[in-house]
Amino acid sequence: MSMLCTSCYVHASLRAPRRYLSLEQVRELVQPSPAALMTVLRWLKGHGVGSCRSVSTLDFLECRMPASTAERLLPGAEFHRYVKGGRSVVRSPLPYSVPEELAEHIDFVGGLHRFPAERKVVSRAWAKKDAEPGQRHGGKAAFHLGVTPSIIRKRYNMTGGDVGVLANNSQACAQFLEQYFHQADVAEFMQLFGSSFGHRSQVDHVVGHQGWGKAGLEASLDVEYIMSTGANISTWVFSNSGRHESQEPFLAWLLLLSNMSALPSVHSVSYGDDEDSLSRAYLQRVNVEFMKAAARGLTVLFASGAASVPRRCLRGPGAPGKPPAAAVAARPLRGLRLEGGDDGAGCRRVSGGNHTFRPSFPASR
Numbered sequence: 001m002s003m004l005c006t007s008c009y010v011h012a013s014l015r016a017p018r019r020y021l022s023l024e025q026v027r028e029l030v031q032p033s034p035a036a037l038m039t040v041l042r043w044l045k046g047h048g049v050g051s052c053r054s055v056s057t058l059d060f061l062e063c064r065m066p067a068s069t070a071e072r073l074l075p076g077a078e079f080h081r082y083v084k085g086g087r088s089v090v091r092s093p094l095p096y097s098v099p100e101e102l103a104e105h106i107d108f109v110g111g112l113h114r115f116p117a118e119r120k121v122v123s124r125a126w127a128k129k130d131a132e133p134g135q136r137h138g139g140k141a142a143f144h145l146g147v148t149p150s151i152i153r154k155r156y157n158m159t160g161g162d163v164g165v166l167a168n169n170s171q172a173c174a175q176f177l178e179q180y181f182h183q184a185d186v187a188e189f190m191q192l193f194g195s196s197f198g199h200r201s202q203v204d205h206v207v208g209h210q211g212w213g214k215a216g217l218e219a220s221l222d223v224e225y226i227m228s229t230g231a232n233i234s235t236w237v238f239s240n241s242g243r244h245e246s247q248e249p250f251l252a253w254l255l256l257l258s259n260m261s262a263l264p265s266v267h268s269v270s271y272g273d274d275e276d277s278l279s280r281a282y283l284q285r286v287n288v289e290f291m292k293a294a295a296r297g298l299t300v301l302f303a304s305g306a307a308s309v310p311r312r313c314l315r316g317p318g319a320p321g322k323p324p325a326a327a328v329a330a331r332p333l334r335g336l337r338l339e340g341g342d343d344g345a346g347c348r349r350v351s352g353g354n355h356t357f358r359p360s361f362p363a364s365r
Contacts, residue, residue, distance in 0.1 A: 020297030023056055023261045030292060031058040036105045043102055047073045055258045057292065074098065077112060091115060108281030116246030149193045149228035156229070163198040164233035170264035172236035173226050176248035176271050179216035180239065181223045189224045198232045207256070208239035218270065226268050236264050247273045251282065254289035267300045
């Protein structure tokens with residue numbers, strides 16, 4: 001997969017014709033051998049584990065079992081329930097082992113050791129500090145609503161004619177953390193801000209559970225602005241509920257893509273995690289899934305490096321990487337600079353502290 005992903009970057013740099021793989025061809029490339037698959041399935045079945053599901057590429061298994069069964073399956077593991085506040089998780093404080101004949105067939109076993117990271121609300125104290133003398137914090141100067149679609153399009157030199165015209169054009173954005181959008185909000189947003197360019201007023205496809213209740217700010221922002229810059233293009237939304245250790249279930253989303261043969265070619269994501277909050281094995285597996293997506297010709301764009309902190313945020317070796325944007329096969333985006341600052345919160349790329357992935361081939365990206 002690494003060689004194949006390297007080839008993708010070489011093709012991009014040389015502007016050579018690209019020959020991407022179908023989902024079936026990716027499966028032929030990554031699926032385990034029949035002997036390896038049978039070895040793993042026989043091991044699971046021997047411990048009474050039968051509730052498993054795979055993906056189309058046959059290289060990932062997700063199994064459900066009682067903790068007592070997991071302890072027999074993974075010698076050394078000892079599971080306990082840990083409770084803090086209103087949250088409860090089952091974890092093993094002890095390392096596990098697998099039979100030697102299985103070790104070469106297993107990348108990682110997830111959900112065993114690491115505890116959910118604490119979610120912290122980042123203060124907006126800098127807004128008060130940067131306000132003009134005499135302006136009250138929380139007033140109009142501290143909360144700017146002026147970056148409308150017309151301003152973004154102008155900054156990218158887009159005219160009213162820069163809209164999608166081909167019927168097979170499509171794009172997608174992924175949402176996490178129970179962030180949902182409303183079709184009625186999209187229609188109203190386009191009525192207010194889309195008069196200067198051709199556009200669509202609703203999302204064409206929603207994949208996953210779309211919750212009820214109030215629309216989320218993050219989901220609304222992502223959906224409405226991708227439909228404003230990628231105007232008049234069929235848009236999909238992947239709604240991913242649940243958590244991976246209290247964080248976005250990126251791997252579950254990527255496995256969903258691995259199960260779908262017909263997909264938009266461009267996917268936009270504005271979520272990210274701190275590198276040091278996830279295991280290296282998990283990050284490596286996420287990166288493998290990105291490589292599989294790249295082999296199919298999918299472009300995944302991440303604008304998740306700012307982390308809602310000002311430009312004076314921590315940089316350099318002490319700054320944590322921001323996966324998945326820091327992965328080899330994902331493409332991080334820099335912020336668009338507007339007069340007086342960035343369009344985001346300030347730090348335009350804090351994924352420079354990445355320690356897990358240090359490849360040489362995308363260094364110039």
